[in-house]
Amino acid sequence: MVKRCLLIVVFGVLLLASSIRAQDASAPIIALSKGDFYAINPEDGSIEQLTKHPSLSVEASPAWQRDLAISPDGQYLAYLQTPRFYALALKNNLVGNIGASPTDIVLLNISNGDEKVITKQQANITYQDQPRLWYRNHPSWSPDGRTLMFEQYRGIPDEPSFDAEVILYDLSTNTSRTLLVLETYASKSAWLGNSEIIAGRGRYDLSGRLLSQFYVNEGMSGRYLTHYQGQDYAIVDSPDVTPHDGRTYVMNLKTGAHGVVKGLRSSISAVSPENSLVFVKDDNDTRPWYVINPQTGDNFIPPKKAPFAMDYTFSPDGQKFAFIRIRTSINIIDASGHEIVVDFDADAILWSTKQYTVASENGDQSAPVEPTDDFFNVKRCGTLPSVGLVAGGHGKVIVGSGSNRIRKAPNTEAEQIGQIPDGATFTVVDGQQGVCSTGIRWAQVTYGQVTGWTAEGADGQAFLEVVPN
Secondary structure: OEEEEEOOOOOOOOOOHHHOOOOOOOOOEEEEEOOEEEEEOOOOOOEEEOOOOOOOOOOOOOOOHHHEEEOOOOOEEEEEEOOHHHHHHHHOOOOOOOOOOOOEEEEEEOOOOOEEEEEOOOOOOOOOOHHHOOEEEEEEEOOOOOEEEEEEEEOOOOOOOOEEEEEEEEOOOOEEEEEEEOOOOOOOOEEEOOOEEEEOOEEEEOOOOEEEEOOOOOOOEEEEEEEEOOEEEEEEEOOOOOOOOOEEEEEEOOOOOEEEEEOEEEEEEOOOHHHOOEEEOOOOOOOOOEEEOOOOOOEEOOOOOOOOEEEEEEOOOOOEEEEEEOOOEEEEEEOOOEEEEEEOOOOEEEOOOEEEEEEOOOOOOOOOOEEOOOOOOHHHHOOOOOOOOOOOOEEEEOOOOOOEEEEOOOOOOOOEEEEEOOOOEEEEOOOOOOEEEOOEEEEEEEEOOEEEEEEOEEOOEEOEEEEOO
16 A cells, blocks of 8 residues: 655755766665565555565575665665575575575566576585585675675684685676685675775775775774775774764875764765755664755655664665564655655565765755874874874885894784895885874885884884985
8 A cells, every 4th residue: 555645844845957977767666575576666665576585594594685686777776685595495494593594696687577597605504514604794895886896704814714705796697707716704894986996904996906995093982984085095993083063074095184074974866966865874784864865955854753763774876765663564765855655574674775964954065074083092103293204105114223123013912924134225105194003003015025004103102204306
């Protein structure tokens, strides 16, 4: 059943039609319910069932919005699927509470419902073969929609059988290749345009060549990727930097420089970011504080009582959004405030992709990124100030201070991969510098054929100095 109503708080017209990027206004909302996919027409709320899968365990994937990735043109849905043999083991209580389940990746053609498994488990494997089971995460499409990226791993880190990889699937050739072999689980991989990706602590091109590395200071976290004012950043934070007072901290993913922006972590349509409504304070990937039209200031406040709202998702042109009211309906709202309520019990929905940004409470995204040293305290960096090394420049080990170790990462527990002799000159990497941990400020350098991290000093004593050009 479809109901139509008008919101009390009405959205104004977002932009003139002449300024809107051409989009497929009829792109359906993809709804997941009890393991099957449905296409919801956003114009009239009509429903078309796309798949008919056998009933399996409710604990099996796909189950959440994070299991789904829709291509930028809306033609394909890639999703995580628990293999049938493992889903049956879950259903029959053979597995126990072990956390995540192994997954395959399936490609669904939204226009005709055809499905293809593009990566699967090994043949003749059972639910008991834990070291051989592949776990896959974070499917995401390149901006041009030609390549799907995902991570896969099996085994336990530091054991001989452990494998962790970043995989690229080429839609045009129906082939997959390993882009990166990782030493441990990757944090969420992401695209930087069509030719670069972020995976783990590195920025790579599509040949797998490392372009730059980035680390956060000790005790900090960095999760959300945001493309803000033409630059790529990770949104970073630390428990000891409070209160934020309406500010968001970021780290430039090319230079490693930290900055702060007056605004809240929010999200917009990745397909049409310049025309988009804004999900203000999009904290948990399912429900923002509110949705705002930055052109008019009109906003929509999520329901404050059950059935609560979740799985907020933008239309491709960013001028509509939809959400689930749990076990009740799918609600579709356009920029004029018109709402369609579709009576449908969905587990998850997805209309298009979104990207993070930093926005004011009014949806404005023009606040500049200001430099900050809020994360550089004595506990992390020690009492020694920066010795003044310049990215792309040169430095040397101070005569009389002894050799300087080069480590794989900027901390004293990281593997030693080389050393710089007393008095020797090195090149400062043209990338992130000045990362702090355990009271030491670290420089990223190259000496001979070795590139890694070396301490600028400790206990108030400098080990390095700048070599003038």
